[in-house]
Amino acid sequence: MTVIAATAIAVSVFVAFQVASELMEGQLRDTAQDQLRADARVLATSAERTGPARVPLPPYPGSGRLVRIVLPDGSTRTPAGQPALPPVSEPAGRVARGASADLMESTDGDEEGYVVYTLRAGDGAVQVAGLADDSPINQFGFGMLLIGLLCVAGGALVGRAVARAGLAPIDRLTAAAVRVARTRDLDAGIPDEGGGEIRRLVQSINDMLAALRDSRQAQRLLAEDAAHELKTPLTSLRLNVELLIRLDRRGTLDSALPAESRTRLLTDLGAQVAELSTLAAELTDLARGDVSDESTELLDLADVVVAAVTRARSRVPDVEVTLEVTSVWVNGRPAALQRAVLNLVDNAGKWSPPGRPVHVRLRAEGASGVIEVDDAGPGIDAADVPRVFDRFYRAAGARALPGSGLGLSIVQRVVDAHGGRATVARSARGGALLRVDLPAAASPAPVAPR
Known part of the structure; x- marks a missing residue:
């Protein structure tokens, strides 16, 4: 950021110097030429009144503009003591002969350059010249150079200070992250500072x-x-x-x-x-949590429920399971959903008394697919309902039965991962009614109910 700030200021100063130099040089040139024209008109008025050969030329005062009278034959008259001007150019000679009215030109002398203005006057011409002085431009450039260096140095210092101040929260954030990584202390929060x-x-x-x-x-x-x-x-x-x-x-x-x-x-x-x-x-x-290699796909939940019930019947052949399903399309992981339904049926099978089947139903209800599994067992006590889906939780009446207390917890995790909701209530037969609501998706094509 320091380098960028210094570079930006240097480029800005350079561009400003170039523009200002061009403008200043043009302004000085126009001012000098206007002054030469004004002086030439005064001298031309005298030359027209007395004639170019007889117009008085006072001695050169030692500084200031230079003048010269150009006669038709090409000869010249200059004030006494005045430095020599470059020879009359061919275009200036044509002005003296009446070919054109005036001429502004730049010429080179023995040591310095001149700007010479030639103006027709009577049967000759007058010339007024001034030194082509670049010293104001050079002085201006030197001043701009000093200002530019100061601006670049100041910009670098300011840019560095701003960068350090702006990045200070990042430095503290980095130090805090390194500290957390080194100490493994996840309770050490990072102070909320800065903005944006x-x-x-x-x-x-x-x-x-x-x-x-x-x-x-x-x-x-x-x-x-x-x-x-x-x-x-x-x-x-x-x-x-x-x-x-x-x-x-x-x-x-x-x-x-x-x-x-x-x-x-x-x-x-x-x-x-x-x-x-x-x-x-x-x-x-x-322990895998929500991490799974199984991809989400559009599937018919009825196929999942039927497959889960088929597995449950083979695992516990002495428990009767009735099935009533309707096609409901969802976006989900088929293996995970099948495991959840299987756990629901296994849980109901533990409590279902002999001769009393477990009912499994699937239907569409609003924008959801609803899976219901109920049994005719003793049901779930009101005190146990809030903890039914907790890991390793087993009601007092279930501790003598086989199981780990993880089946319904896995159901809850799968349902949460699919954006659904799992609830428990008492069924119409007096047993437990476990219900799962999953967001439905649009079916790829109309499918008749099973």
């Missing part, structure tokens, strides 16, 4: 730090909750395995554990391993 773009930049970085702070807090809570949830099944699994190893080493496995007990223990181990596998998969899916 600087203030918006500071606010954006503070917003980014707040988002990172929330992300780190969520990560810490996820790790703490995961450690807590993994502790119980791992402890039970370890105790059962240690029991089997100890009995096997003693050689009393068959006597200490009858076939029925051994079968029950192995079944318990299989259930615990399955629970750990499910929990690990759900933790992995939840």
Whole structure:
């Protein structure tokens, strides 16, 4: 910025000097020529009255204009003591012979140049000459040079000061960012100072730090909750395995554990391993957050719901699931939406009593696609409703059932990522009614209801 300011001032001074010099030179030239014409007219009046050969010429005073009388035969008369002028030029001779009225010309003398004005007077001509003096232009140029250097130096100093003052918030912002990167202290906000773009930049970085702070807090809570949830099944699994190893080493496995007990223990181990596998998969899916390689596409939500229900029926064949869907087009990630619907159906299947099916419905409602999953179970207590979609939360009545408490949390995350809303209520059959509203999109072509 300092270099730019100094360069801009230097260019401005140079352009101003060129323009001013041209204007000043033209003004001085016009003034000098006008003075020569005026003096020539006075001398021409005397020459016409007395004749060019007899007009009196006072001695040269030592300075000032130079005069000369040009006679028709080409001879000249000059005042006594006057410096010699350059020879009469051919155009000036033609003026003396009556070929033209006047002539303004520049000539070169022995040492200096002259501006000579020739004016017809009687049967000859008078010439008035002045030195072509460039000293005022040179003095003006020297003055402009000094002023330009001062302006460039001053502009560089001012530009540097303005640049340092303007970039001071950036320096402090950089130092704060380096400090945060070095200390990993995301709670240290950056002071909101400056204005315009600087203030918006500071606010954006503070917003980014707040988002990172929330992300780190969520990560810490996820790790703490995961450690807590993994502790119980791992402890039970370890105790059962240690029991089997100890009995096997003693050689009393068959006597200490009858076939029925051994079968029950192995079944318990299989259930615990399955629970750990499910929990690990759900933790992995939840830890990914909104980061996914799956792209968003225009899809028929009915296809997603049908695929999810088909998977649920194969996983829990003893739970009956009824399906009632209508084509609703949305912009979304098909795999994520299918996982969310599958979790809703799995959750309802845990509570559905034998012989009472789980109802799954999909319909268009206004500008939304609505998915409803209800069961005929005991329903959700009012005290548990606000925390149904929290991670690892399990109601008191659900703690004896298999599950990790992450299924509905994953549903909430998927729905939020698609700009929708998940709610819970009591169904008409007395059980839980889980509802998901997703923004609908225009269908590519009319499709008949299923």
